Amino acid sequence: MSSIKDVARLAGVSVTTVSHVLNKTRSVLPATQERVLEAVQTLGYVPSAVARSLKINATHTIGMLVPDNSNPYFAELVRAVEDACFAAGYALLLCNTDNHAGRQQVYLDVLSQKRVDGLIVASTSDDALMSQHLAQTALPMVLIDRAIAGLERPCVQTDHVQGGMLATQHLMALGRKRIACVGGPQDLQSSEQRVQGWRQALQLVGLPSDLLVHGDFTANGGYVAMRRLLRDRAADRPTAVFACNDLMAMGALRAVHEAGLQVPRDVAVVGYDDIELAGYTQPALTTVAQPTQAMAEQALAWLLERIQAGRSAEPVAAATQLLVPALVTRESSRALARAAVPIAIGETL
Amino acid sequence: MSSIKDVARLAGVSVTTVSHVLNKTRSVLPATQERVLEAVQTLGYVPSAVARSLKINATHTIGMLVPDNSNPYFAELVRAVEDACFAAGYALLLCNTDNHAGRQQVYLDVLSQKRVDGLIVASTSDDALMSQHLAQTALPMVLIDRAIAGLERPCVQTDHVQGGMLATQHLMALGRKRIACVGGPQDLQSSEQRVQGWRQALQLVGLPSDLLVHGDFTANGGYVAMRRLLRDRAADRPTAVFACNDLMAMGALRAVHEAGLQVPRDVAVVGYDDIELAGYTQPALTTVAQPTQAMAEQALAWLLERIQAGRSAEPVAAATQLLVPALVTRESSRALARAAVPIAIGETL
DNA sequence: CTCCGGGGCGCAAACGTTTGCGCCTATGCA
DNA sequence: TGCATAGGCGCAAACGTTTGCGCCCCGGAG
Numbered sequence: 001m002s003s004i005k006d007v008a009r010l011a012g013v014s015v016t017t018v019s020h021v022l023n024k025t026r027s028v029l030p031a032t033q034e035r036v037l038e039a040v041q042t043l044g045y046v047p048s049a050v051a052r053s054l055k056i057n058a059t060h061t062i063g064m065l066v067p068d069n070s071n072p073y074f075a076e077l078v079r080a081v082e083d084a085c086f087a088a089g090y091a092l093l094l095c096n097t098d099n100h101a102g103r104q105q106v107y108l109d110v111l112s113q114k115r116v117d118g119l120i121v122a123s124t125s126d127d128a129l130m131s132q133h134l135a136q137t138a139l140p141m142v143l144i145d146r147a148i149a150g151l152e153r154p155c156v157q158t159d160h161v162q163g164g165m166l167a168t169q170h171l172m173a174l175g176r177k178r179i180a181c182v183g184g185p186q187d188l189q190s191s192e193q194r195v196q197g198w199r200q201a202l203q204l205v206g207l208p209s210d211l212l213v214h215g216d217f218t219a220n221g222g223y224v225a226m227r228r229l230l231r232d233r234a235a236d237r238p239t240a241v242f243a244c245n246d247l248m249a250m251g252a253l254r255a256v257h258e259a260g261l262q263v264p265r266d267v268a269v270v271g272y273d274d275i276e277l278a279g280y281t282q283p284a285l286t287t288v289a290q291p292t293q294a295m296a297e298q299a300l301a302w303l304l305e306r307i308q309a310g311r312s313a314e315p316v317a318a319a320t321q322l323l324v325p326a327l328v329t330r331e332s333s334r335a336l337a338r339a340a341v342p343i344a345i346g347e348t349l
Numbered sequence: 350m351s352s353i354k355d356v357a358r359l360a361g362v363s364v365t366t367v368s369h370v371l372n373k374t375r376s377v378l379p380a381t382q383e384r385v386l387e388a389v390q391t392l393g394y395v396p397s398a399v400a401r402s403l404k405i406n407a408t409h410t411i412g413m414l415v416p417d418n419s420n421p422y423f424a425e426l427v428r429a430v431e432d433a434c435f436a437a438g439y440a441l442l443l444c445n446t447d448n449h450a451g452r453q454q455v456y457l458d459v460l461s462q463k464r465v466d467g468l469i470v471a472s473t474s475d476d477a478l479m480s481q482h483l484a485q486t487a488l489p490m491v492l493i494d495r496a497i498a499g500l501e502r503p504c505v506q507t508d509h510v511q512g513g514m515l516a517t518q519h520l521m522a523l524g525r526k527r528i529a530c531v532g533g534p535q536d537l538q539s540s541e542q543r544v545q546g547w548r549q550a551l552q553l554v555g556l557p558s559d560l561l562v563h564g565d566f567t568a569n570g571g572y573v574a575m576r577r578l579l580r581d582r583a584a585d586r587p588t589a590v591f592a593c594n595d596l597m598a599m600g601a602l603r604a605v606h607e608a609g610l611q612v613p614r615d616v617a618v619v620g621y622d623d624i625e626l627a628g629y630t631q632p633a634l635t636t637v638a639q640p641t642q643a644m645a646e647q648a649l650a651w652l653l654e655r656i657q658a659g660r661s662a663e664p665v666a667a668a669t670q671l672l673v674p675a676l677v678t679r680e681s682s683r684a685l686a687r688a689a690v691p692i693a694i695g696e697t698l
Numbered sequence: 699c700t701c702c703g704g705g706g707c708g709c710a711a712a713c714g715t716t717t718g719c720g721c722c723t724a725t726g727c728a
Numbered sequence: 729t730g731c732a733t734a735g736g737c738g739c740a741a742a743c744g745t746t747t748g749c750g751c752c753c754c755g756g757a758g
Contacts (some may be wrong), residue, residue, distance in 0.1 A: 014746080400714035403744065
């Protein structure tokens with residue numbers, strides 16, 4: 001692999017000049033420029049970003065920590081972040097932590113050594129060890145999607161409480177009274193806030209908020225939780241359910257069907273996240289959408305700001321930006337069943 | 350940020366010694382070792398992988414090109430590759446190409462400059478320009494999931510023809526005669542091979558293979574394709590359909606439902622890929638599973654091999670490894686409908 | 699003719715590591 | 729006592745860039 005020196009030699013100029021013509025960083029005689037470019041061509045020279053990084057002390061690379069990018073929600077989040085990075089001229093190192101402190105720590109070390117310019121962290125666990133490790137990391141960092149207990153870092157997320165309320169009020173508007181909630185892991189701020197939104201919405205109008213059961217944010221978790229809900233409360237089973245993410249909502253759909261009930265006639269279902277496939281469940285899933293793209297853009301913007309600040313050693317305050325979620329209504333919460341299905345209202349409205 | 354020199358100074362040794370104790374690359378007196386480690390601690394020293402990379406001419410980073418990691422199938426593939434990389438001590442740069450030649454080219458340049466050790470490429474398009482750009486890239490490279498026309502590189506993929514046959518023969522075993530196929534983009538080898546498998550299976554037993562329509566590998570594409578199939582062939586509509594990926598299968602499910610038909614009673618459906626959510630559609634989707642993890646491991650193993658070979662300048666043959674797909678049967682192709690639904694056979698068996 | 703200014707370019711240090719070579723000291727053996 | 733040997737360590741070059749400083753030359757003004 002040829003280096004800048006080879007180019008310089010071939011073009012009959014100094015490496016300084018080569019560097020300057022490639023970076024357009026000072027004026028060079030057109031004739032010289034041409035010679036250099038030609039030399040670059042014939043040698044197939046590709047500048048070394050690693051040497052450059054060493055010199056300028058910046059890698060134009062950022063690291064992204066997620067629990068598991070095969071979870072559709074995180075997949076879409078990663079995608080949005082990657083897009084923002086691409087637009088800003090940054091590359092993205094993808095790191096799955098599996099919510100495992102050890103694995104996260106390894107990645108934090110690697111990223112530090114690789115001198116990434118910053119970190120975007122979407123964690124799903126409030127494990128003390130994990131947040132401690134993050135706190136000990138000197139890299140510029142912004143949290144996305146959910147805050148982390150005990151970690152003071154800028155954070156961009158949606159208003160989970162509001163999202164929970166949105167979902168629940170929508171279900172109430174359908175006339176449903178017994179509205180259950182399938183929460184996520186209990187130690188997760190974002191999940192608990194959604195649950196809190198659900199509870200607040202119910203309490204606001206004096207409805208009971210006793211139909212709460214927790215899942216683990218997986219489809220199977222939602223399935224199991226919903227089965228439990230239907231079994232334990234056979235007498236006064238819920239007529240609607242708000243699942244704290246779409247995966248669990250899909251599991252819930254399945255459980256409802258297996259119980260011989262119909263969605264939305266017998267049980268209306270609302271999810272959270274608006275993953276792409278939410279429009280293709282059977283029936284299509286009503287859900288609370290997060291503005292993924294805006295979140296990613298905001299997070300990256302802040303991160304780059306922090307990186308600049310880091311260079312000038314100015315401290316930046318750790319703020320939190322709350323974006324607003326939006327309800328996307330689909331069939332799983334229609335007031336009436338679809339035409340192909342016998343119309344029936346399965347409860348007192 | 351302190352460097353190895355600072356550590357050396359504080360510990361009262363040479364940088365050579367510091368380097369050697371950190372890398373355990375030659376024996377050092379325990380007392381000296383301790384002094385060094387202590388200095389590392391108090392300074393919070395983190396070695397620079399970029400300086401190291403410059404020196405040793407290796408970054409321990411690989412790049413992965415995919416069309417779009419928010420597609421669940423690619424999300425899972427990326428995850429599997431990331432896992433393999435992590436285990437091997439490599440980091441992963443994620444690059445979404447969007448099947449856009451320009452974007453791919455930018456990434457190829459960036460990756461070359463960043464001196465990634467190798468590339469794993471999952472492309473979804475046989476665009477001539479894209480494959481030409483790939484061919485012009487000097488980096489060690491292995492193709493995963495699908496071969497690319499005009500590109501001679503090692504490739505690990507599943508036997509798409511066999512997969513297509515598997516799906517189709519399964520449907521025939523259910524007694525279905527009018528088996529349609531929703532193909533993917535026509536310029537895509539992998540998709541065409543699945544279609545070919547479908548055709549072969551039918552021809553083998555003398556069934557007609559005229560029910561073919563093409564989608565674009567998206568859920569909506571599958572939906573549209575299936576609608577067309579049901580509309581155009583109302584008289585002799587298919588009693589089964591093989592969709593060339595799960596996303597399209599999900600769209601097909603929706604179209605079938607909207608037409609007032611039932612799966613699998615009226616139309617049995619089989620997908621391809623076995624994405625995680627395939628188990629949570631309504632009804633759960635029968636599909637052809639690819640051994641994602643094995644593919645990822647094999648691809649990385651080959652890539653690392655190539656990287657080694659590159660160092661020793663030995664040429665390596667461009668072989669193709671065919672892994673075998675496996676049918677995962679679920680409700681969308683059960684012989685009998687589930688208990689909760691009236692049992693009925695919607696066609697002459 | 700002298701002087702000044704500016705355009706075009708080169709020298710060499712520096713970024714933070716790794717590593718071949720070789721020095722020094724202590725030890726074992728004759 | 730002398731010598732070979734080995735263990736412990738340091739010197740300095742090299743990896744491929746960027747960039748401050750400064751040299752040289754040419755043209756215009758006085």
